[in-house]
Amino acid sequence: MPDPALSIRLYRWLLRIFPATFHDRYAGAMESAFRDELAETSGIGGLTLLWIRLLADLARSIPVQIAREAIQDGTHALRLWSLNPWHTGFAIAALAVGIGGATGGFSVVHTLFLSSLPFHEPDRLASFHPNEFIPPHDSSTEFHRWQRQSTYLMSAALVEEKDVNLGGAHEAIRAHAARVSWNFFATLGAPAALGRAFVLGEDSPGQNNVAVISYGLWQQLFAGGPAALNSTVHVDGKPLTIIGVAPSGFDYPRDTVLWQPAHYSAGNNGWATVARLKPGLSWAEARAGFDADVARHSPNRGRSADPLPRMRSLRDSLLGSSGAASLMLMAGVVLVLTIACTNVANLLMARIAGRTAELSIRSALGASRTRLIQQLLTECLMLSVAGGLAGLLLAAGIASIAARVQPPPLAALSYSILDGRILAFSLAVSIVTGLLSGAFPVLSLGHFRAFATAGRSLTAVQVALTIVLLTASLSAGRAFVQLMDKDRGFDPRGIVTVNVSLEGTSYEAGKRQLVYFEEALARLRSLPGVRSASATEFLPLYSTGFVGGRFGVDGNPASRGSTMIPTMADYIRTMGGRMLQGRDFTDAEVRSGARVALVNERFAVAFGGANEVLGRQLTIGRTAGWKIVGIAAGMEFETDPSLANSNQVFVPAERPGGFFSTFVARTDGRAEDHVAAIREAIRSVDFQVPVFGAKTMERRLNDFYVQPRAYRTAVRLFAACAALLSLIGMFGIVTHAVVQRNREMGLRMALGATPAQVRGMLLRQNLTVIAGGAVPGVVGAFLSGRFFEHLIPGASQVGFAASASLAVPLAAAASITIWIATRRIPRLDIMQVMKTD
Amino acid sequence: MPPPDLSLPPAHFHILLSLGAGDRHGYAIKREVAARTGGALKLGPGALYGSIARLLELGLIEEAEDRPDPHLDDERRRYYRITKLGRKTMQLEAARMSDLAKLAADRFGRPKHA
Numbered sequence: 001m002p003d004p005a006l007s008i009r010l011y012r013w014l015l016r017i018f019p020a021t022f023h024d025r026y027a028g029a030m031e032s033a034f035r036d037e038l039a040e041t042s043g044i045g046g047l048t049l050l051w052i053r054l055l056a057d058l059a060r061s062i063p064v065q066i067a068r069e070a071i072q073d074g075t076h077a078l079r080l081w082s083l084n085p086w087h088t089g090f091a092i093a094a095l096a097v098g099i100g101g102a103t104g105g106f107s108v109v110h111t112l113f114l115s116s117l118p119f120h121e122p123d124r125l126a127s128f129h130p131n132e133f134i135p136p137h138d139s140s141t142e143f144h145r146w147q148r149q150s151t152y153l154m155s156a157a158l159v160e161e162k163d164v165n166l167g168g169a170h171e172a173i174r175a176h177a178a179r180v181s182w183n184f185f186a187t188l189g190a191p192a193a194l195g196r197a198f199v200l201g202e203d204s205p206g207q208n209n210v211a212v213i214s215y216g217l218w219q220q221l222f223a224g225g226p227a228a229l230n231s232t233v234h235v236d237g238k239p240l241t242i243i244g245v246a247p248s249g250f251d252y253p254r255d256t257v258l259w260q261p262a263h264y265s266a267g268n269n270g271w272a273t274v275a276r277l278k279p280g281l282s283w284a285e286a287r288a289g290f291d292a293d294v295a296r297h298s299p300n301r302g303r304s305a306d307p308l309p310r311m312r313s314l315r316d317s318l319l320g321s322s323g324a325a326s327l328m329l330m331a332g333v334v335l336v337l338t339i340a341c342t343n344v345a346n347l348l349m350a351r352i353a354g355r356t357a358e359l360s361i362r363s364a365l366g367a368s369r370t371r372l373i374q375q376l377l378t379e380c381l382m383l384s385v386a387g388g389l390a391g392l393l394l395a396a397g398i399a400s401i402a403a404r405v406q407p408p409p410l411a412a413l414s415y416s417i418l419d420g421r422i423l424a425f426s427l428a429v430s431i432v433t434g435l436l437s438g439a440f441p442v443l444s445l446g447h448f449r450a451f452a453t454a455g456r457s458l459t460a461v462q463v464a465l466t467i468v469l470l471t472a473s474l475s476a477g478r479a480f481v482q483l484m485d486k487d488r489g490f491d492p493r494g495i496v497t498v499n500v501s502l503e504g505t506s507y508e509a510g511k512r513q514l515v516y517f518e519e520a521l522a523r524l525r526s527l528p529g530v531r532s533a534s535a536t537e538f539l540p541l542y543s544t545g546f547v548g549g550r551f552g553v554d555g556n557p558a559s560r561g562s563t564m565i566p567t568m569a570d571y572i573r574t575m576g577g578r579m580l581q582g583r584d585f586t587d588a589e590v591r592s593g594a595r596v597a598l599v600n601e602r603f604a605v606a607f608g609g610a611n612e613v614l615g616r617q618l619t620i621g622r623t624a625g626w627k628i629v630g631i632a633a634g635m636e637f638e639t640d641p642s643l644a645n646s647n648q649v650f651v652p653a654e655r656p657g658g659f660f661s662t663f664v665a666r667t668d669g670r671a672e673d674h675v676a677a678i679r680e681a682i683r684s685v686d687f688q689v690p691v692f693g694a695k696t697m698e699r700r701l702n703d704f705y706v707q708p709r710a711y712r713t714a715v716r717l718f719a720a721c722a723a724l725l726s727l728i729g730m731f732g733i734v735t736h737a738v739v740q741r742n743r744e745m746g747l748r749m750a751l752g753a754t755p756a757q758v759r760g761m762l763l764r765q766n767l768t769v770i771a772g773g774a775v776p777g778v779v780g781a782f783l784s785g786r787f788f789e790h791l792i793p794g795a796s797q798v799g800f801a802a803s804a805s806l807a808v809p810l811a812a813a814a815s816i817t818i819w820i821a822t823r824r825i826p827r828l829d830i831m832q833v834m835k836t837d
Numbered sequence: 838m839p840p841p842d843l844s845l846p847p848a849h850f851h852i853l854l855s856l857g858a859g860d861r862h863g864y865a866i867k868r869e870v871a872a873r874t875g876g877a878l879k880l881g882p883g884a885l886y887g888s889i890a891r892l893l894e895l896g897l898i899e900e901a902e903d904r905p906d907p908h909l910d911d912e913r914r915r916y917y918r919i920t921k922l923g924r925k926t927m928q929l930e931a932a933r934m935s936d937l938a939k940l941a942a943d944r945f946g947r948p949k950h951a
């Protein structure tokens with residue numbers, strides 16, 4: 001017979017799982033009943049049978065009792081809440097901020113790091129950046145020989161992205177396409193949803209007139225029907241046969257809707273490589289193989305200033321900088337969560353202090369300490385679940401900001417909070433937060449004074465943090481206003497822009513591009529509400545692919561290069577630019593290819609100013625010059641301030657429509673109202689020409705600065721949350737003080753102080769907490785200024801005075817909070833207060 | 838018109854039935870119930886004290902302050918006593934059960950070898 005003491009100890013321990021009241025009342029009786037049963041049991045078999053019966057009994061009865069007491073405690077908590085609506089509201093708000101922030105942050109981290117990529121065994125996929133290493137690719141044979149002989153890769157595929165004109169049965173659209181080696185889909189492990197992927201040899205000349213389209217494009221062009229297969233699609237005018245449809249959600253590389261076989265050539269350096277590691281090979285082994293490969297194929301690499309080529313996991317290369325940014329976001333929200341948690345603890349302590357009288361009565365009536373703790377924790381869990389639900393709104397906000405700042409790299413990934421795992425995370429955080437915020441007050445039972453000091457210091461820290469964040473939001477806000485209102489040498493208001501591309505259309509040959517542009521401009525100019533219209537090959541803000549060179553005057557080159565901007569007639573006026581001398585091109589000059597040019601002010605200054613260069617010859621190298629017919633204020637083409645306002649020369653467009661041609665129209669009234677009509681007017685010239693990017697210039701500015709705008713929103717959101725939390729912290733400590741110093745205040749009022757004077761005293765005392773946080777806050781704002789300058793483009797240091805002045809509204813809001821927290825003082829019954837002690 | 842079905846759960850019924858014969862502590866109730874039902878209703882301690890807590894809450898039983906023999910007894914044992922409300926409930930329950938038993942006997946008769 002085993003030691004009965006062991007059984008009794010074990011049973012006693014199991015009884016502790018019962019909720020407090022039940023345990024307090026019946027554990028003793030149950031234990032003695034157990035002793036009796038034990039005494040009547042003999043042998044191992046009997047004991048085993050007894051334990052089986054007991055365990056089954058406990059498994060049934062413990063949940064029943066827990067539910068019973070939880071319902072009692074919950075009802076009790078709801079009654080307390082209705083008695084203290086401010087307290088409860090603030091606690092829920094603080095938890096909503098904390099848990100919502102954490103959930104939002106997690107949804108981003110989850111999407112980027114934890115969700116699976118739409119590829120087979122994505123963790124075995126690697127990628128090489130085209131700037132670092134491109135495998136041999138002069139021909140299909142050469143590339144595939146390389147990838148087949150690789151010692152560390154099972155297979156590798158080349159990818160090149162390109163915007164193309166997609167002509168279907170009806171009309172052409174502009175689309176993002178990728179040129180890939182035949183084994184692209186096989187390497188990624190993405191089977192076709194319909195038809196087939198490319199097969200061996202389809203990236204060789206003569207066999208490469210095939211394409212795979214995305215699931216989305218299949219729906220759009222063929223309504224998801226089987227007719228897609230073997231249909232013809234025109235890519236930049238070239239007919240390709242559709243052989244397959246990619247799986248749903250597959251749009252790699254970013255936003256690709258069509259894949260066609262690679263066109264190999266020696267000079268091409270835009271190839272990215274995706275590869276799958278050889279089975280059984282570790283990443284370290286594969287990297288060693290890669291390094292040897294790099295040394296063999298590009299021996300000069302590594303000696304230059306270029307970073308050493310690295311083989312990254314596909315996930316890392318898809319994440320880029322957004323990975324680090326999202327981890328920073330997560331760190332930030334964890335901080336906020338901690339603050340929220342301590343705030344709620346603070347509020348709860350204030351309430352417990354207020355209930356000490358009630359508690360001592362209850363414990364006299366037999367409510368045990370465990371029972372009180374259980375009640376408190378139940379209340380905390382209810383608070384945090386309520387806060388968690390409210391926090392889902394904030395979480396959705398964070399996810400949408402994140403989607404604008406750092407869009408997910410694949411369509412299959414999106415920041416959504418409506419995901420089982422995210423919601424489970426939110427629930428788990430709610431529970432942990434509830435338990436943590438309950439733990440402080442439980443530990444503090446009996447040590448209120450020490451915790452009150454801790455509460456005050458904590459609020460001061462929050463005030464400091466709030467000022468840092470408010471300052472940052474001020475600086476981000478100013479930076480944004482400056483960014484939007486900046487003089488860019490053109491006036492975005494009233495301009496409508498529309499892109500076209502003549503690639504692969506019947507206008508591409510000969511000089512028919514000009515015919516198209518002239519016809520489109522004629523239609524635009526005749527539209528009601530259009531004051532002037534023109535077109536350019538390089539619209540401001542879109543600086544990619546500029547051409548230019550060392551232009552000069554009369555054969556003397558300038559000391560620095562100029563960018564060359566081909567335009568149609570009337571461009572400067574239409575853009576709202578400033579003509580300093582001379583005039584725009586005329587239609588006749590553009591049509592005849594006249595050798596005339598405009599230069600910008602900066603260029604002119606290098607040659608003695610506008611008056612000096614007007615009428616002279618603009619030259620480059622030995623080619624015949626262009627006569628300078630006008631000098632315009634420079635337009636800002638680059639968004640990088642360090643590159644802005646370079647030397648610029650404008651020449652009549654000879655063959656527009658090739659790369660990034662944009663029609664611009666200056667309109668009367670709201671530009672938005674004219675977008676549709678202008679787009680249609682251009683489309684009507686020829687439906688086979690894809691017309692895209694129809695939007696106002698202001699909209700383009702907005703789109704371009706979506707990241708700084710989102711940063712501004714994010715910083716404001718964080719600042720607002722911090723301010724809210726510090727006010728809640730303030731409310732907590734003041735309520736606590738009112739309850740704690742009940743007797744002192746009663747005494748003061750008995751001695752003739754008015755309630756207003758007592759409240760004023762509390763106000764003064766607690767405003768010192770604000771002051772105590774404001775000073776380090778202003779210093780912190782100054783010190784962190786550089787960090788925000790770095791993070792937010794265009795943000796600049798906000799002065800001490802401005803940052804210090806932020807403490808004023810904060811103090812005002814805190815005063816109101818304190819006044820609310822002390823609202824019970826006038827109702828204090830002095831005699832009652834004196835009697836209780 | 839049959840009385841409304843207010844039947845007590847079997848555990849409650851048997852606990853009250855035991856207490857009808859005098860105050861008992863939990864373990865005694867349990868043993869008595871097991872004996873009476875021929876082992877068919879075995880109340881584990883959790884179920885027993887869960888039912889006791891519920892009956893206390895409903896006011897059908899109460900704790901007995903005086904113990905039959907405090908010297909011989911484990912002081913942690915609690916004794917229970919049926920209340921007036923408890924007796925009334927059992928009377929109603931007994932009436933209801935006998936009505937039902939009579940109805941059943943009228944319809945089906947009694948077994949021949951009983």
